[in-house]
Amino acid sequence: MFDRYFLLFCLAILTNGATQLLAQNPIITNQYTADPSARVFGDRVYLFPSHDILAKEGKGRVGWFCMEDYHVFSSANLSDWKDHGMIVTQNKVPWVKAESYNMWAPDCIERNGKYYFYFPATPKDSSYGRGFAIGVAIADKPEGPYTLQTEPIKNARGIDPNVFIDKDGQAYLYWAGGNIYGAKLKENMVELASDPVILKELPTKGLKEGPYLFERNGIYYLTFPHVENKIERLEYTMGNNPLGPFNNRGVIMDESTSGCWTNHHSVIQFKDQWYLFYHNNDLSPQFDKNRSVRVDSLFFNDDGTIKKVIPTLRGVGSTNATKEIQIDRYSKISVKGVSVAFIDTADRFKGWKTILNETGAWVQYNSVDFGKKTLKAVSAKAISETGGTIQVRTKSVDGPIIAEIKISKNKDWKIKKGKVVNFQAGLQNLFIVSKDGKPVEIDWISFE
Ligand code: FUB
Secondary structure (H helix, E strand, O other): OHHHHHHHHHHHHHOOOOEEEEOOOOOOOOOOOEEEEEEEEOOEEEEEEEOEOOOEOOEOOOOOOOEOEEEEEEEOOOOEEEEEEEEEEHHHOOOEOOOOOEOOOOEEEEEOOEEEEEEEEOEOOHHHOOOOEEEEEEEOOOOOOOEEOOOOOOOOEOEEEEEEEOOOOOEEEEEEEOEEEEEEEOOOOOOEOOOOEEOOOOOOOOOEOOOEEEEEOOEEEEEEEEOOOOOOEEEEEEEOOOOOOEEEEEEEEOOOOOOOOOOOOEEEEEOOEEEEEEEEOOOOOOOOOOOEEEEEEEOEOOOOOEOOOOOOOOOOOOEEOOOOEOOOOOOEEOOOOEEEEEOOOOOHHHOEEEEEOOOOOEEEEEEEEOOOOOOOEEEEEEEEOOOEEEEEEEOOOOOOEEEEEEEOOEEEEEEEEEEOOOOOOOEEEEEEEEOOOOOEEEEEEEEO
16 A cells, blocks of 8 residues: 555656546546636646635635635546646735635636636726626646736626637637626737627526537537526527527536536537536535536537536546546446445545445446456455455456455455456456445455
8 A cells, every 4th residue: 555655656746746636527636626617738638627615714705615726737538637736826816805715717728829817806906896807817838837917807897707719710708797798809818809798698587607618510609507497507509600699509417416506617529529527516515615527528419409418427538447446436336235435524535435235236337448468456445344255347247257356354444455367458347246245345446
């Protein structure tokens, strides 16, 4: 175990101090993240989320959103995420009210080799008016360092900035403030080139916010969270121009079953697949202002309409068989005999464990990449007060057994090994099955 952590520590140093994160959903587990703005820059996906923290007396408004700064993350495969660290913090922004903790949903875009990071915050000076203003910071690389503009954008008052650059080079800024607004941006990307317009064809009842515009095959999709019922769901419209008119098309993602009041998203195409980034309160089930970013695949119908995205725990991408496979982020589970719980309720960032306690109970975890080189053993970090045996199968719950792991009776987490007897190369769906029904708790499994 020591070796594994030492290796991770060395990896962090080798990667410029950036933290390596391995993930399914939620994809970021070293801090709370929300309002994900994902962008493809070069051959990586960069993620610009809000950074939720827990407000305390004297630090933000207790029981409400509390955001002090922004981090940027990136990934080459959507499975392994790197935290590049903090890029903008409230008290360094000249126009932002000190200790206001209102660094809400941001966005970032590249133009002519420069990266423009847009963020809403509370201005210190009443001459900017009431509520939120939108600021910009500029960098030569997506991970920064970013140089802050000294003033917010004039005439753009509100939250949730989103930027879009059309094929003809014209840039647009969208934001929310009761309505959804849009305006052209000047070539310098920090000033409006037209008066803001209200994008009118959207639903009139219920809060709308978090606009995100993208183009596909000449269709402009204006997407946004909307409260049609009690909490937000993701909806979209389609139009022929970046500022509309738009036609309402319906729902991209239904309201979260966890009851998280907000959702906020972005849509990207990466390596021929479309993805929806969104958030939920996975790491904070009791308090929905501490959220976590997720990603799932998004598909279109032939007529360009969007198929509804069903949120998953498994997320996207493959998981390398030699890494810690967090089976609690399962693709499917048996109807009975399986549950998932936090490993440590006092520190939920430690993640989850899977509990199997019925003979034949199973967890399916899809897309594990075994590569070509024969792997000879499998380890499980597990705990069992009675002792119990789990099987690892491929193809189906009745498929070939590739390993059996005996978890001995123990009150502490132990790493137990089993021999791989029937190695299968390439991408495999795994089934972890209770052989004897004796209660076993599993943190992860990993092959070597
Ligand atoms: O994160 C704070 C606010 O919650 C965002 O600005 C909204 O879009 C909602 O997600």
